[in-house]
Amino acid sequence: DRLPALLAAMPKAELHIHIEGSLEPELIFALSQRNGIAIPYAGVEELRRAYAFTNLQSFLDIYYAGASVLITAQDFYDMAWAYLRKAAADNVARAEIFFDPQTHTARGVDMATVIDGLHRACADAQKQLGVSAALILCFLRHLSEEDAFQTLEQAQPFLDKIIGVGLDSSEVGHPPEKFARVFARCRALGLHLVAHAGEEGPPAYVWSALDVLKVERIDHGVQSVRDAALMQRLARDRIPLTVCPLSNQKLCVFPDLQHHNLGRLLEAGLVATVNSDDPAYFGGYINENFTQTFAATGLGATQAYQLARNSFEGSFGDATQKQQLI
Ligand code: ES4
Ligand code: ZN
Numbered sequence: 001d002r003l004p005a006l007l008a009a010m011p012k013a014e015l016h017i018h019i020e021g022s023l024e025p026e027l028i029f030a031l032s033q034r035n036g037i038a039i040p041y042a043g044v045e046e047l048r049r050a051y052a053f054t055n056l057q058s059f060l061d062i063y064y065a066g067a068s069v070l071i072t073a074q075d076f077y078d079m080a081w082a083y084l085r086k087a088a089a090d091n092v093a094r095a096e097i098f099f100d101p102q103t104h105t106a107r108g109v110d111m112a113t114v115i116d117g118l119h120r121a122c123a124d125a126q127k128q129l130g131v132s133a134a135l136i137l138c139f140l141r142h143l144s145e146e147d148a149f150q151t152l153e154q155a156q157p158f159l160d161k162i163i164g165v166g167l168d169s170s171e172v173g174h175p176p177e178k179f180a181r182v183f184a185r186c187r188a189l190g191l192h193l194v195a196h197a198g199e200e201g202p203p204a205y206v207w208s209a210l211d212v213l214k215v216e217r218i219d220h221g222v223q224s225v226r227d228a229a230l231m232q233r234l235a236r237d238r239i240p241l242t243v244c245p246l247s248n249q250k251l252c253v254f255p256d257l258q259h260h261n262l263g264r265l266l267e268a269g270l271v272a273t274v275n276s277d278d279p280a281y282f283g284g285y286i287n288e289n290f291t292q293t294f295a296a297t298g299l300g301a302t303q304a305y306q307l308a309r310n311s312f313e314g315s316f317g318d319a320t321q322k323q324q325l326i
Helices: 003-009 023-036 044-049 056-067 071-091 100-104 111-129 145-161 174-189 205-212 222-226 228-236 245-250 262-267 287-298 301-313 319-325
Strands: 012-018 094-098 132-141 164-168 192-197 219-220 241-242 272-274
Touching: 003 056, 003 287, 003 301, 012 071, 012 219, 012 241, 012 272, 023 044, 023 071, 044 301, 056 100, 056 132, 056 262, 071 111, 094 111, 094 219, 094 301, 100 111, 100 132, 100 145, 111 132, 111 145, 111 272, 132 145, 132 205, 145 174, 145 301, 164 174, 174 192, 192 205, 192 241, 205 222, 205 228, 205 287, 219 222, 222 228, 222 241, 222 262, 262 272, 262 287, 262 301, 272 301
Parallel strands: 012 094, 094 132, 132 164, 164 192, 192 219, 219 241, 241 272
Antiparallel strands: none
């Protein structure tokens, strides 16, 4: 069976990766030592054993704890560089990388420190790995819109180093409408807009991400299959969905990978893509997401090519770059 080799070798874009979710336990412990920050786990094995999640919130609690070891620009560089090397090995030609500045600024780490470290890694990835990498600043939706506005203000001097903004963290109870004004401001600034919606939340959150926030892509969006009119809208407007199958499995969005609806999304003509979300926590990087999902659901080469094409169509690279990649 040559399918795993095809999935690994094909050039692809990764459009949904939280850089703090690429922090492997080994690097968490190395940074905890380097910075003198204690973490309540004896070692790498004990930490990995704690990665048994029942829903999104049970994951987020441990994900924010892991990110607490990041202090210096070099820490952010090392984390992003480790991810970008893995991405290059998986034949990722383009990576659009989420980061959660509020997780760091709330601990006294400056916005400049976060963006400097991450952006240097992205620049080095282009030069040394041939990977085109760009940053998307995510607002934490469990915090207030006021806090998001403050974060945007802190990012203002660095807007040339980010391509867009997103919305992540605890979804249910924090609908897109909560961030209508800050997204309108980001739109006026010429930033690309995306939002997590329909991961655990209802189709109504996908509608309001589109119609209120005016996002260009939906992160996850797998709950959209519960609303036929929404499926038509997503297909008609070619709104990309950045689907993360191993994440959905580990956070119990689907009982197992065999029951994942990626195939249904493609059959409905949606611009679905495959991504890794938080690969250090969910058991694999992008190629592992492809190979495990294809093995479990019986998708084949036709869907593989479609997903690779969709990933470049959905990316925010400039038109010439996208054309070269497609
Ligand atoms: C996330 Cl899987 C997921 N969902 C929402 N927010 C997140 N932040 C990091 N991973
Ligand atoms: Zn995500």
